[in-house]
Amino acid sequence: MSAGLSAAKTRAALRTSARVSGELLLILVMLAVTLWVLGRMWSVVWPLLVGLLLTTLTWPPARFLRRHGWRPALAATVVTVAFLLVVLGIVALIAVPMSSQTDELTDGVVEGIQRLREWAAGPPLNIGDDEITGAMDSAVARIQDSVGSITTAVATGVGAVVNGLITAVLGVFLMFFFLKDGPRFLPWLARQLPGRLATDVPVVALRGWETLGSFVRSQALVGLLDAVFIGLGLWILGVPLVLPLAVLTFVSAFVPIVGALFAGFVAVLIALVSNGLTDALIVLAIIVVVQQLEGNVFQPILQSRGLGLHAAVILLAVTLGGSLSGIVGSLLAVPFAALIAVVWTYVREQLSERPEATATADG
Structure with a gap:
């Protein structure tokens, strides 16, 4: 004979679900308001x-x-x-x-x-x-x-x-x-904040600063790899202006999607007008292969190690940022996701039970 549902447990589960749903709704509203304020202040x-x-x-x-x-x-x-x-x-x-x-x-x-x-x-x-x-x-x-x-x-x-x-x-x-x-900012910020915030906010800000540094360094390394491989291919084919094209490739690596397309278009155009259609197609193939390696291998691996994010998270963040805000969204998606991870990691550290506290409670 199957047992019936407990009315008390059902009501408790519904109350818990309603409370969690209300809290999530408040968080989403706060996030929407924050994004709206940032949009209004975007010029700053x-x-x-x-x-x-x-x-x-x-x-x-x-x-x-x-x-x-x-x-x-x-x-x-x-x-x-x-x-x-x-x-x-x-x-x-x-x-x-x-x-x-x-x-x-x-x-x-x-x-x-x-x-x-x-x-x-x-x-x-x-x-x-x-x-x-x-x-x-x-x-x-x-x-x-x-x-x-x-x-x-x-x-x-x-x-x-x-x-x-x-x-x-x-x-x-x-x-x-x-x-x-810069070094005087965090002490000044700590003096302006009350209570617990005077400790928490400077710590999160310092970790966020280190994360941004990792992002810039990894992006520069990815751009350097692009410039070396593409420049080597252009040099082997005898395409003129190899050094300017390699420098342009390195600089354009800091602008997602459009930067790579622009640098690749310039390289293929110069190969076409100087070496002919066959070498231009070879240059196009080299650029496509290098860009695929960058987007699917180099960039996710380097940024995942430097930022503490999984490669899949980085790919999804770039896709989402590009669909929401175009080039700017693609540029800021990875550091923004890394900063969110920094905040979440710090909050989780503060909410988790420390070993000494657990030992005291057991004793």
Whole structure:
């Protein structure tokens, strides 16, 4: 004979479920409000994040100078100026060789277009000049009909570039102040917070800072691997501008998805106009293989070791960030997930029973 359900246990289970559901709902509402506030303050939050990421990259030399007796302001100034010089040097390393070979590349582009036309005119396509001209006329007509949309898109792009430059300038200024006054921030923060928060928040902030440093270092290592492998392939094939293309590949590694696509497009284009279609396809294959190794092997393994996150969590975080906020979401997804893991680990440590406390209770 089967026993019936206990009314008291059922009511208790329902009350527990209702209480847990209400608490989860409050947490979700708080999270939604926090994200909404961050969205409203994004013009301030984004430069702050850029400044923090740049500071994690430049803090080791600043710390070295401070430990050898340099004043904080002087050390921060020297490191900031050196950082700007390195950035300008990278830009010059990419731009100068390319500008010196502009005529050659332009002639190569024209020759490549002519080759494509000749290939299209032959079998199996058999596309004549009249058809190509008609297609070009149709394309020009569509462009003329879409002048308004193109103007809007250009204006939006120019606005995005301007906002990016402003964000970069603010990030560099914030980097200088973080380098100069960073070590004094946590003691100051501890004095401003009451009670338990004066201990907990600085500890979590310090762990978050170390996590951001691990993220930047792992991303730089991934970019270096990309630059070495792709640059080696370009050098073997005899593609010109190997060094600028390798530097461009390294720098673009810090911008997920779009950076890799842009660097790969430039490399394939230069291979096409200088070496021909066969070498361009080989370069494309090399870039695809390296990018697959980066996205599925190098980056998850390096970041999982440095950030304490499983490789699958990193892949899911990048996918979710990209679907929610595009490029910016992809860029910030991994460090944001790592910071959440830092907070969760600290909370779990504080809520777990310590061995000495368990031993006392047993005794």
